[in-house]
Amino acid sequence: MIDARDLSFAYPRGGFTLQVPELQVAGGERVAVIGPSGTGKTTLLNLLAGLAVPDGGRLTVAGTDLAGQSDGQRRAFRARRIGFIFQNFALVDYLDAFENILYPYRVGVGLKLDAAARDRARLLAEACGIADRLKNHPNALSGGEQQRVAICRALVTRPALILADEATGNLDPETKEAILDLLFDRAAEMQATVLAVTHDHGLLPRFDRVIDFAALRQRTAPEAQSVVPEGRPA
């Protein structure tokens, strides 16, 4: 599902460089990524989603060679194959919750907004406990409700890969467990892969595998290379 080799990326304005010698994730795996703040976990998710373009290396996600795609091809790939739960939710202020859930259909090349998609959106909202909030705009939703809208939006297109950036960070412990159950149940149904960045170590036993980001990446600065171990974790 994910095959990355010698991946490198640097922000055009800013000194941060991410290097990932190797990352492989099998179809259907549920993988957690842990690691200190500011080390590039979100940057990696952006690369995997085709939101950022690698400067070097190979990157294949869901059978698509992302390094060799145009902007338009990456947009289409993202709409069809990726469900992204953003750390800051990234909801659209002028749309209500229902329209936000269906947002991928507004922008996704080749995605058809039909009755089945609307039904899926409603059922997901029900399962997430926000069915009575669907007319509210983001500014009239709590942080936890906004997060659940973002989760519904990531699932509604039935993606092959779900990328979650602190997807349950704003939820109380009970809701967190319920939402994770839902995420995993839906992923299993769709045979989707889940890659989730989390600082919540209590959730780690729920995943098939945990990747320690410090071990995965490698800094270019020689002094950093000596303190950051190379290679993949077991």
Ligand SMILES: Nc1ncnc2c1ncn2[C@@H]1O[C@H](COP(=O)(O)OP(=O)(O)OP(=O)(O)O)[C@@H](O)[C@H]1O
């Ligand atoms: N658009 C940008 N331009 C320049 N630098 C950036 C940009 N976005 C992020 N960075 C820098 O890249 C580094 C990695 O950021 P990233 O958000 O990927 O880290 P993270 O591990 O996800 O952090 P957290 O756990 O706090 O979410 C940080 O030093 C950040 O300041």
